[in-house]
Amino acid sequence: MRDYETVIRLFRKMGSFCLVSHMQPDGDSIGSLLALGEVLVKSGKRVRLFTPAAVPRKYAFLPGSENISAESGGWEEDAAAVVLDCSDLERTGYFKEMIARSAVVINIDHHVTNRRFGTVNLVDPQAAATGDIIFRLIKAMQLELTVSMAECLYVAISTDTGSFKFDNTTADTHRAAASLLESHALNPGMISQRIFDEYPLSYLLVLKKVLGTLELFGEKKIAAVTASRDMLEHCGAQVDELDGIINYTRNIEGVEIGIMFFIDRGGEVKIGFRSKNIDVSALAGRFGGGGHPRAAGCRLKGAYGSIKEQVIREALLAVVSPPDDLAGRRG
Ligand SMILES: [Mn+2]
Structure with a gap:
């Protein structure tokens, strides 16, 4: 007081x-x-x-x-x-x-x-x-x-x-x-x-497009979606309208890691990670990024196809062998 x-x-x-x-x-x-x-x-x-x-x-x-x-x-x-x-x-x-x-x-x-x-x-x-x-x-x-x-x-x-x-x-x-x-x-x-x-119509339009790209990997423990600058423009949406969409991937029952790829201009791909238990800041760190244990990200330059392949490969490894300290904390 x-x-x-x-x-x-x-x-x-x-x-x-x-x-x-x-x-x-x-x-x-x-x-x-x-x-x-x-x-x-x-x-x-x-x-x-x-x-x-x-x-x-x-x-x-x-x-x-x-x-x-x-x-x-x-x-x-x-x-x-x-x-x-x-x-x-x-x-x-x-x-x-x-x-x-x-x-x-x-x-x-x-x-x-x-x-x-x-x-x-x-x-x-x-x-x-x-x-x-x-x-x-x-x-x-x-x-x-x-x-x-x-x-x-x-x-x-x-x-x-x-x-x-x-x-x-x-x-x-x-x-x-x-x-x-x-x-x-x-x-x-x-x-x-x-x-x-309440949300702007543009958000729902972009959500519909992004969810249409949903893919599952690693016995459905990893869910990924892909958005792009073109999609935003097509829907009249702002980049911040993508913010909450990644959570749809993480919240799927049985999914451990949710990923969103965002294909930006200039050959840059931004990658967001969300998790329930796994330390995704370590995963993002492998690509020069960072963040929090349950929400992290990184950005990479190059072709989307090969970036996606590398990221999914590392995510699969993280799902198979989560770091001991976090695995021990699982409820
Ligand atoms: Mn506050």
Whole structure:
């Protein structure tokens, strides 16, 4: 609680705040930014909101999102910098230098890996979302929770928990969500429809094409799909619309490794790996790539056919003989 009190004292003492969150803005970063921004405005402070990239279309319905600037022009040198949901300053992109020049940096985050770069650090890895910490701050400040704050924080918490499905979801997370729903007549069905269920038509068109390429190898323990720059153009889709598609391969019952080949321009093939148990960062490492044990990738130059052959061969070896340390951990 001491960290909360320190932050609250600074909120009361300082008159002007620049709030900033991370690249690839998500529901937690946007929701936390807007809710805390409103808290400070309601407390009579001068507040500016920033993200190092435009607010994604699906979060544009959140009240106040039009006040978030992706440009650093309005940054105030004398304001306290409040950095939200960032484990390190690199995550703030081109705001990094301005933050580093601020006399007061308030770091509010929930990542275990947070580098404690602030003058004050309110880092709570127990919190499922930064929005959860903002909610506790509002309670500790004994402020009225407005309907817009509640909506933004509900979006923050529900997105960072994958709609209350991930392992970071605790009884406290549900209690916070329950308080938010109780405080105002939020519409969780509408919120989840907008954030989790709706997608552009181009996504479905590209999904249909990519799933049409599905192949299975190694007694159906490896599933692979292939996408290409041409497919994207044909469907009018953006490259980020491919992001979730690889999970379809990994999620097939019995499959251990899911692979997506993306044939880009200039003879480059990007390869994504997903797994249930096998360390695919080691597999990606064999091709000069890297990542996390369950999600990794690499990029190779050359003909798609021979690249695919090499990658599948290595993946088959990984399925047959997973590294001992990970094999031992299998439930
Ligand atoms: Mn977060």
